[in-house]
Amino acid sequence: MAQPHRIEAKPIEDRYARGWHCLGLASDYKDGKTHTLNIFGTKLVAYQGEEDGEIHILDGYCPHMGADLGKGCVEGNALRCPFHAWRWGADGVCDDIPYAKRIPPKARIKQWPVCEQNHLLFVWNDPEGNPPPAEVAIPRIDACDSDEWSDWVIAKMVIDTNCRELVDNIADKAHFGPVHGSPLTRFSNIFEGHVATQIMHGRSKRLSGAGELRTHAVYYGPAYQVVDMKGEMEGTPIESILLNCHVPIDLNSFELRYGVLVKKIPGLSDAQNQAMAEAYVQQAQAAFYEDVDIWHTKTRVDNPVLCDGDGPVGKLRQWYAQFYMDAADVPASLKERKAYDFESAEPV
The missing domain is CATH 2.102.10.10 (Rieske [2Fe-2S] iron-sulphur domain)
Incomplete structure (x- = not known):
């Protein structure tokens, strides 16, 4: 037994x-x-x-x-x-x-x-x-200086756990259904050097209505993530850019900042675009806070029991560990591109 x-x-x-x-x-x-x-x-x-x-x-x-x-x-x-x-x-x-x-x-x-x-x-x-x-170097986001996009709307909060719990989300494809009610049709990870990418296609009543939700999320280093997201609101296609970043306060807590930019919709007035952007930001924040509720109460697990339907959590943690080593000790293998598909955690 x-x-x-x-x-x-x-x-x-x-x-x-x-x-x-x-x-x-x-x-x-x-x-x-x-x-x-x-x-x-x-x-x-x-x-x-x-x-x-x-x-x-x-x-x-x-x-x-x-x-x-x-x-x-x-x-x-x-x-x-x-x-x-x-x-x-x-x-x-x-x-x-x-x-x-x-x-x-x-x-x-x-x-x-x-x-x-x-x-x-x-x-x-x-x-x-x-x-x-x-x-x-931090890549430039052209939308930040474009009149076609809204300004950043950023919320700040303190999470009482180690920041690794947040970073695990890069590879955690299995939580989208139970936590966000978003079944997936595609999920991939790519790790290369200091960059980790997550590509996700799925459904979200909150962020894409009857349409498809697509996100392309990239961590640049250990603490700064930008997400390009295409969704829908009241039948109108919505393009947004999400900011997800953290700064450790100490070993058991961190400051979390979550921000949103929304692309303005042609044909709408400035007031209508602002109202649409604010409504979509609220929906995006509500989805993100569902993760926050989990982080506030979960415990740290170094030896998780994983199944064949989980994402490449172990590979993600190997990638993330490089930022806690001396630069000279980072394995050369972490600089190589590694991709993992939706069906399993095996390299594509």
């Missing part, structure tokens, strides 16, 4: 994924104020330079006496500490101590690489401290 399967879950390594992490709309940080970021198990501070207009991110604690730099003020492109008025440049180097004759050579804090793309702000994390390589 077979013994009951016991769930295994190893202690989570105290390490955060190498890659770009999305912090939401860049415009939210361009208000002249400091913005505290409780992420990657520490505290950072983001602000816009008064002179260069660029967003800068620094370590959030002053190494002098530990003050919270998020409570400081912006001076030019620098931050003035609220405790003893040490000033920290955008490069992380202390450039002024009002009462000192000499600035200590060690007076330097970490400057975090940032980029703006698609009207979004990204911060780069690498436990080894290396700069982001060119090949992992």
